[in-house]
Structure formats: C-alpha cells, structure tokens
Amino acid sequence: MKISKVWGVIFLIGGMVAVEAVPGFAQVDPLRRCLLCHGKAGFKEVLEGGKERPLYIDVEDFRGSAHGNMVCTICHTDVRTIPHLSRPRRIHCLQCHYEGNVVGAPVERKPEKYKESVHGKALEKGDPRAPDCRDCHTSHSVRQASDSASTVNKRHVPETCGRCHLSVFTAYSQSVHGTALSKGILESAACSDCHREHDLLPKDDPRSSLYPQNVANTCATCHQNETLMRKLGIPVKQVQAFKESFHGVAIEFGFLKVANCVSCHGYHDILPQSDIRSSIHPTNLAKTCGKCHPRVTAMVARGKIHVLPTEPSSGIVYWVSQFFKWFTILVLLGLFLHILLDLFGRFRAHRTT
Amino acid sequence: MMSYPDENPPREPQGAKIPPQKENLAQRIQKVFSDLDYPLDEEIVEEILQDVRKRVEQEIVKQRRKEEKERREAREFVTRFNLNIRVQHFLLAVAVLLLIFTGLPIKFHESAWADIYFRFLGGLSLSRWLHRLAAILLTGISLYHLFYISFHPEGKREFRLMIPTRKDFKDFWQNIRFYLGLSSQKPKFHRFSYVEKFDYWAVYWGVVIMVVSGFLLWLHDWTLAILPKFILDIAREVHSDEAFLATVAIIMWHFYNVHLNPHNFPFNPSIFTGKISREKMREEHPLEYDEIFIETLTTASTSHTTAVATSSPSSEDSSPPPEPSEHHL
Numbered sequence: 001m002k003i004s005k006v007w008g009v010i011f012l013i014g015g016m017v018a019v020e021a022v023p024g025f026a027q028v029d030p031l032r033r034c035l036l037c038h039g040k041a042g043f044k045e046v047l048e049g050g051k052e053r054p055l056y057i058d059v060e061d062f063r064g065s066a067h068g069n070m071v072c073t074i075c076h077t078d079v080r081t082i083p084h085l086s087r088p089r090r091i092h093c094l095q096c097h098y099e100g101n102v103v104g105a106p107v108e109r110k111p112e113k114y115k116e117s118v119h120g121k122a123l124e125k126g127d128p129r130a131p132d133c134r135d136c137h138t139s140h141s142v143r144q145a146s147d148s149a150s151t152v153n154k155r156h157v158p159e160t161c162g163r164c165h166l167s168v169f170t171a172y173s174q175s176v177h178g179t180a181l182s183k184g185i186l187e188s189a190a191c192s193d194c195h196r197e198h199d200l201l202p203k204d205d206p207r208s209s210l211y212p213q214n215v216a217n218t219c220a221t222c223h224q225n226e227t228l229m230r231k232l233g234i235p236v237k238q239v240q241a242f243k244e245s246f247h248g249v250a251i252e253f254g255f256l257k258v259a260n261c262v263s264c265h266g267y268h269d270i271l272p273q274s275d276i277r278s279s280i281h282p283t284n285l286a287k288t289c290g291k292c293h294p295r296v297t298a299m300v301a302r303g304k305i306h307v308l309p310t311e312p313s314s315g316i317v318y319w320v321s322q323f324f325k326w327f328t329i330l331v332l333l334g335l336f337l338h339i340l341l342d343l344f345g346r347f348r349a350h351r352t353t
Numbered sequence: 354m355m356s357y358p359d360e361n362p363p364r365e366p367q368g369a370k371i372p373p374q375k376e377n378l379a380q381r382i383q384k385v386f387s388d389l390d391y392p393l394d395e396e397i398v399e400e401i402l403q404d405v406r407k408r409v410e411q412e413i414v415k416q417r418r419k420e421e422k423e424r425r426e427a428r429e430f431v432t433r434f435n436l437n438i439r440v441q442h443f444l445l446a447v448a449v450l451l452l453i454f455t456g457l458p459i460k461f462h463e464s465a466w467a468d469i470y471f472r473f474l475g476g477l478s479l480s481r482w483l484h485r486l487a488a489i490l491l492t493g494i495s496l497y498h499l500f501y502i503s504f505h506p507e508g509k510r511e512f513r514l515m516i517p518t519r520k521d522f523k524d525f526w527q528n529i530r531f532y533l534g535l536s537s538q539k540p541k542f543h544r545f546s547y548v549e550k551f552d553y554w555a556v557y558w559g560v561v562i563m564v565v566s567g568f569l570l571w572l573h574d575w576t577l578a579i580l581p582k583f584i585l586d587i588a589r590e591v592h593s594d595e596a597f598l599a600t601v602a603i604i605m606w607h608f609y610n611v612h613l614n615p616h617n618f619p620f621n622p623s624i625f626t627g628k629i630s631r632e633k634m635r636e637e638h639p640l641e642y643d644e645i646f647i648e649t650l651t652t653a654s655t656s657h658t659t660a661v662a663t664s665s666p667s668s669e670d671s672s673p674p675p676e677p678s679e680h681h682l
Contacts, residue, residue, distance in 0.1 A: 246589070249462055253477040289577070296577040303583030309590050317586045324594035331598065335606045345532030346615055 033082055034072045035059055057140055064149065065141045074103075093133045113198035129164070136160050136197075152197070155181065157190040171268040176275075187228055194218055194267075213251055215260040216242055241306035257292075264288050280305075378402060431645070433629040435507060442624050444494045445556075451487035452563075453600050455480045460593050488567055495560050514544045517554070521547040543640040548610060559599045566592040 037043055038057045045053040062068055073079055075095065076088045096105035114120045114133070122130035136152055143150035151160045158178065162169025172178040172191070180188035194209060201208035209218040220239040222228060229236035242248045242261065250258040264280055271278035279288045282301040289296045307314045309321035379398050386393045434442070458467035458480065474480050501508035524540035525547050531539050540546075545553070566588035569576045576585050611621045623629050635642045 249459065250477070252462065253471070255477070293574045293577060295574040297579075299579065299581050300577050302581030303586055305582070307586045314586075316583060317590050320587050320590050321594065324591070324598065328594065328598045328601070332601055332605065335602065339605070339609050341529060341532040342609075342614065345534075348532075348534055 031059060031062075031071060034079075037083065061141045065143050067140075067142055093137075110198040117198060117200040118202050119200060131164065135164075152192075154186055154190045154192075155184075157192050161191045168268050175266075175268060175270045176272050177270060185232075187222070187232065189222060193222070212256040212258075212260050213254075215262055216248065216251075219261045235306075237308055237311060238306045241308045244308065245306070259292060263291070378405070429631045430628045431631060431634060432627050433623050433634070434627045436627065437501065437505075437507065438511070439624060439627050441494060441498055441501070444490060448487045448491035448494060449599075449603070452484060452491060453596070453603075455484040455487065456596055457600065459484075460596060485571065488564070488571070491560065492564050492568075495564060511544075515550055515553050517547075517550055521550060541639045542637060543644075544638055546637070552607060552610070555599075555602060559595060562591055562595045563599070566595075 031039075035057070038055055039059055041056055043054070043056045045055055047053055067075075075091045077091075077095075078089050094111060096103055097107055097111070098105075099107050101107070111133075115124070119131050123132055138151050141149075141151070143153070145152045145154070147153060148155060150156065158169055158172055158181065162172075173182070177189045181190055196209050199207075201210075203210035205211060206213070208214065216239055223234070224236060224239045226236050239261075243252070247259045251260060266279050271281075273280050273282075275281060276283070278284065283298075285301040285305075286296055286298045289300050293300075304314060304317075307317050309317050312318050314321075379402060382398050382401060383393060458464075458470045459477075461467050471477060471480065498508075502512035503509070524542065527536065527538065527540040528547075530536040569580075569585060569588040570592060573585060576588075611617055611624075612619060629637075631642070
C-alpha cells in the first residue's frame with residue numbers, strides 16, 4: 001500500500017516531467033490550458049435573458065495576429081487558476097500601449113487622437129454603443145493594417161465600420177468608391193480615407209476633414225494626385241478648378257453654406273457622371289444645383305462644370321481667356337509706347353526751343 | 354477797406370484824379386482841430402491832404418488790378434465741359450474707383466495685400482455689397498449717359514464730335530511723325546483729340562462688358578434659368594479679365610494723360626472746373642478754338658461761353674478748318 005503510494009507519486013512526477021518534455025505538447029503550446037475550453041467551437045456563455053456570448057477563440061486566427069506569440073495571461077492578468085471562477089476583468093489596450101512600457105508594445109499618438117474623436121467623446125459620455133479600440137481592431141485577431149486579413153485593412157474597413165453604420169455601408173457599397181474597392185482597386189477611398197481613423201472629428205469641428213472648408217482638400221489627397229488619377233483615367237484638375245470657382249473662393253472666405261465637393265457629388269453614394277442614378281448625371285444636374293439655386297433649369301448642364309480658363313479643354317472659356325490675354329498685352333504695350341513717344345517728343349521739342 | 358474822413362472816396366476806375374472836394378476836406382480838418390483848440394497851419398493841412406490823396410490813389414490801383422484780372426479771366430478762359438458732363442464724369446470716377454477697390458481683391462484673393470484689405474474690412478461681406486452698390490451707380494450713370502447722348506441737344510452734339518473719323522487716324526500718324534521728329538507740324542485737333550476719343554470709347558467698351566457680365570453674375574440664378582452655363586463661365590472670365598485691363602489702362606494711360614504728362618502735371622482740372630484757358634485751348638484744340646473765336650468775331654457775340662455751347666459742329670468735316678488768325682494771338 002505504502003509502496004504503491006510512493007510509486008504513484010513517482011509516476012505522477014514522471015508523467016508530469018514527460019508531459020513537460022514532449023515537444024508541442026505543453027511548452028510549445030502555452031495557450032493549451034486556456035484552449036481546453038476556449039478552443040472548443042461553440043463554447044459560449046448564456047447570459048440573462050437567453051442571449052449568448054461566444055467565448056470561442058480561433059487559435060489559428062489568434063496565432064496570426066500581432067499578439068500571436070503571447071499567452072492569454074499577458075493581457076488577462078487576473079486569470080490565475082483554471083478554471084477561473086470569476087469573469088475576467090475587462091482589459092484595456094493601454095495596459096501595454098503606453099509611453100515607457102517595458103514589454104515593447106508600440107506606442108503612437110493614436111489613443112489621444114481617439115479621445116478627441118466622436119467615438120471617444122461618446123464613450124466618455126457613457127454611450128454604450130460607442131466603439132473603443134476593440135470594436136475596430138477586434139480583441140483576439142489584432143493585425144497590422146497592412147495585413148490583408150486585418151479588420152482595419154483597407155479591404156475590410158467598410159465592413160468594420162458597417163457593423164455599426166449599416167445604412168452608410170449599404171450606400172457606400174453601391175458607390176463608385178465602394179464598387180472599386182470590392183473589385184480590389186485599393187487606390188479607391190474607404191471610410192478612413194475621408195473620415196480619418198482615430199481623429200475622426202465631428203464635421204462642424206474646423207479641424208475635421210469633413211469641415212466644409214476642408215472637404216476639397218480631403219478629396220484632393222487622391223483627386224489631385226496626378227499619377228494616380230491618370231492611372232485610373234479620372235480628370236485631375238477638378239479640385240483646382242473648384243478652388244478657383246466662385247464656390248471655392250466663397251468657402252475660402254468663410255461662407256460655409258456654399259457648395260463644396262460633396263454638396264453636388266454626394267458623399268457615401270458618390271456615383272460617376274455616366275450613371276443615371278448619379279446626382280451629377282446631366283439629367284439630374286438641374287435638381288442637384290436646384291438645392292441651392294432653385295431657379296436653374298437644365299441649362300446648367302450645358303457647359304463644363306469644373307472650368308479652368310487656362311486649360312484648352314475648357315473650350316470657349318479658354319479662347320475668351322486667351323483673347324483677353326493677348327488683347328491686354330497688345331493694348332497696354334501700345335499705350336506704353338505712345339506714352340514713351342509723347343515724352344520723347346516733348347523732350348525733343350523742349351530742347352529745340 | 355480803410356475809412357477816410359472823406360465820405361465818398363473816389364472809386365471809379367476812370368476817375369483817377371481826386372474829385373474837387375479839396376476845399377471841403379481842408380476846411381473840415383481845420384474845423385475839427387479848431388474845435389479841439391489846436392488850430393493847424395496851412396502847411397500841415399496840405400501835408401495831410403497829400404497823404405490822403407496818396408492812399409486813395411493806391412486803393413484805386415488795387416481795385417483796378419482786381420477788376421482787370423477778372424476781365425482777363427473771363428477773356429482767357431472758356432467753358433470746356435458743362436456742369437452736366439462734369440457731374441457725369443465725377444460719378445463715373447467714383448463708381449469705377451469703388452469697383453476697382455472692391456473688385457481686385459477678389460480677383461487676387463490669394464495675394465497678401467488682398468488679405469490685408471479683407472482683414473481691414475472684416476471679410477468679404479461688406480466688400481461685395483459695396484461692389485454691388487458701385488455697380489448700380491455705374492449702371493445708372495451709364496444709362497443716363499446713353500439718354501444724354503441720344504436726346505439732350507448738348508449730349509447729341511458732344512457725341513457727334515466723339516465719333517472717330519478718318520482725320521483721327523491721320524492725326525495719329527501725324528502725331529507719331531511729329532514725336533519722332535519726322536515732321537515739324539503738330540496735328541491740329543478739334544474738340545476731342547484721338548487720345549480723348551480713345552479714352553471715351555475704351556470706357557464705353559469697358560462699361561458695356563462689365564455691366565453686362567456683372568449683372569449676369571449677380572443674377573446667376575436667373576441667368577442659369579434661361580442661358581447655358583458656359584455663358585456664365587464666359588461672363589466670369591470676361592468680367593475678371595476686362596477689370597484687369599481697365600484698371601491697368603486707367604492707371605497707365607489716363608493718369609499719364611491728365612496727371613503725369615509734363616504738359617498737365619500735376620493735374621488737369623478742366624473736367625472738374627469745366628474751364629480751359631484760351632491759350633491751352635488754342636494749343637490743344639486749335640480747330641475748335643478757331644471755330645469758336647472766328648464765329649465770335651463774325652457774329653460779335655459777347656459771351657464766349659455761350660459760343661462754346663452753341664457753336665456748330667458741322668464745320669468740322671464740311672469746310673476746311675480756318676487757319677488760326679492773328680487776331681487771337
């Protein structure tokens with residue numbers, strides 16, 4: 001009896017040593033213990049009222065994430081025993097991602113920007129719907145934006161935002177930007193290209209990329225990029241033409257009600273001019289312009305909209321501009337010569353008398 | 354004027370001599386001093402009389418000079434522009450200057466000086482309304498001018514003289530030759546030289562363009578209701594370009610001709626006073642001068658100013674203009 005007890009202990013220790021010693025069993029898979037439960041597909045918690053909360057972690061997905069080489073307890077520091085009897089505390093990204101952390105977590109200024117954003121402000125006010133880091137970056141499959149599997153990768157940004165902003169996502173998906181992105185044209189604009197990510201400010205904030213005076217510059221980040229626009233076959237001088245137009249000058253002077261890019265083109269549902277549903281399709285122009293100029297008729301569609309007088313493509317406006325340029329030079333030169341002659345003549349007459 | 358014991362100091366220009374009141378004055382002096390118990394002897398009375406006579410004579414000379422000057426001015430200056438035209442020019446100048454000052458900063462809105470201007474005015478709002486106010490003034494004065502040259506007899510006459518003729522081109526060529534020393538003969542201008550006609554027609558062209566394009570832009574909602582958008586684009590381009598041309602032309606050409614030109618420096622006030630000296634008129638507008646003053650001689654008209662206003666313009670092209678005669682030199 002005593003012997004068997006001793007042997008029992010020896011076997012137990014031996015077994016444990018063996019377990020520790022076999023590669024890929026315990027040492028190489030430190031997540032194993034947690035995954036005993038959380039690795040089972042369909043592992044979930046049933047909340048009050050019958051709602052379910054999935055507690056399953058896709059380990060392959062986690063391994064591929066930015067935190068894939070870490071164990072659960074690095075973040076879930078309050079889990080000490082298995083099974084843990086209490087619900088682990090909510091963890092916060094700033095546990096590690098703070099200035100001067102010792103685990104080498106990258107720190108950027110993004111959290112501060114986030115606090116200023118509409119989302120951060122809503123969270124601060126206690127809005128339960130307000131997203132924090134995890135809502136976009138996820139909890140367990142956090143990846144670099146450059147990783148195509150990341151929720152914040154450009155391909156997936158619309159869906160990520162669309163999880164909350166569903167109607168916007170629907171409109172965007174049908175827009176020229178949305179369809180292009182879904183076709184894999186990554187130069188197209190996703191939500192974050194216009195709204196920015198962390199410093200997503202309300203549109204009445206002068207710092208916002210959506211503030212009326214900043215809209216043209218926001219669009220200009222792509223639409224004034226000549227190589228990009230040439231590659232995609234899109235006119236590139238539109239932003240410049242807008243800025244020199246009456247609308248552009250007025251907005252520069254602080255008349256915020258004046259039309260900017262999105263007033264005519266729309267924003268989430270932007271469609272090319274050739275699309276009959278587009279607000280800038282020639283048949284819809286009178287209605288679009290009519291939002292501010294109620295008397296305009298289809299006459300508004302007769303002529304280029306974004307006109308730069310210095311561009312030959314502007315047609316008659318270009319020729320009028322050229323005429324005045326040369327006419328002015330000629331007239332002023334003639335007048336100047338006449339003045340010189342007059343002075344010369346007077347000087348000569350003065351000397352001879 | 355000083356007062357004298359004599360109650361009627363001689364003021365008539367032709368009465369250079371002291372009127373025969375010597376006895377009275379001497380007696381009265383004597384009487385006054387006798388009353389004061391201080392009788393004067395004859396010599397002193399004579400001295401006083403001499404002194405009074407001297408002063409009165411000086412006074413007469415002064416008065417005469419003044420009257421002479423007034424007469425000379427009436428003789429040497431004639432009315433070149435009537436009040437109506439002077440007021441038209443003044444209002445036009447005010448409107449155009451205001452339009453330039455409120456318009457150019459919009460054209461050059463990116464420049465530093467426009468920034469200073471808008472900071473001074475507190476933004477665009479006030480400036481654009483001043484621009485429209487001045488536009489109304491310009492339009493009003495232009496419409497009045499159209500009425501004036503169409504129906505008013507004076508206006509009709511002035512306008513007829515403004516129409517370019519073949520002579521203007523000849524004058525221009527002659528002037529160039531004169532300036533270059535190829536000819537010793539200066540061209541002889543009538544009421545308006547080709548330079549003045551150019552100025553007038555430049556304004557005419559400028560105002561038509563600016564008013565039409567300006568109103569198309571101002572009433573853009575109505576414009577777009579009836580006209581294609583490219584018309585509005587043209588209006589904007591034209592408004593901007595012509596504004597620049599007009600401004601530079603005014604600064605360079607008009608200011609040279611009426612201010613900086615050594616002949617007029619610093620300022621030719623005719624358009625504000627309405628007057629031009631006969632001498633200047635004979636030099637600058639010899640044909641008009643001859644027309645007026647020969648006519649004056651023949652009709653023995655007394656007033657030169659009426660002669661200017663009523664002299665016939667038809668003689669300009671019909672008969673060869675008379676040579677300036679010695680009478681007027």
